[in-house]
Amino acid sequence: MTYDMNNVFAKILRGEIPNRTIYEDDFVLSFYDINPKAKIHALVIPKGAYINLQDFILHASKQEQEGFWQGLLTVVNKLGLEAAGYRLIFNTGRDSGQEVPHLHAHILAGQKLCDHL
Numbered sequence: 001m002t003y004d005m006n007n008v009f010a011k012i013l014r015g016e017i018p019n020r021t022i023y024e025d026d027f028v029l030s031f032y033d034i035n036p037k038a039k040i041h042a043l044v045i046p047k048g049a050y051i052n053l054q055d056f057i058l059h060a061s062k063q064e065q066e067g068f069w070q071g072l073l074t075v076v077n078k079l080g081l082e083a084a085g086y087r088l089i090f091n092t093g094r095d096s097g098q099e100v101p102h103l104h105a106h107i108l109a110g111q112k113l114c115d116h117l
């Protein structure tokens with residue numbers, strides 16, 4: 001599978017589609033999900049062109065990988081979620097229902113998330 005340069009998150013990264021930015025640095029962009037599934041629903045995406053987590057783990061540099069996890073932690077802290085907690089979701093591939101083929105972490109928080117796995 002090759003990376004689709006016209007996926008919606010690639011367009012957001014190029015500034016072609018607006019977003020409600022939470023945090024940005026050299027490695028990540030974080031913004032609010034357009035269709036929130038919880039009181040707080042943030043997305044964190046790497047700036048590099050990676051389809052999903054396995055693509056990222058196999059092909060991103062150590063610096064990009066470190067930058068992604070640090071960026072994710074910064075967003076958690078910026079949103080003040082460490083005390084109450086949060087849920088991370090990485091949808092990957094067809095059976096997960098992944099809609100956008102650019103790696104993204106969903107951060108769900110701000111309420112009790114009762115539907116345990």
Ligand code: 5GP
Nearest residue numbers: 008017019032033034035091097098099100
């Ligand atoms: P997936 O199902 O691929 O894991 O999640 C994709 C997410 O991206 C969905 O929760 C969807 O609401 C969100 N999304 C899709 N298009 C846009 C957009 O243009 N802007 C923002 N902020 N979120 C989007």
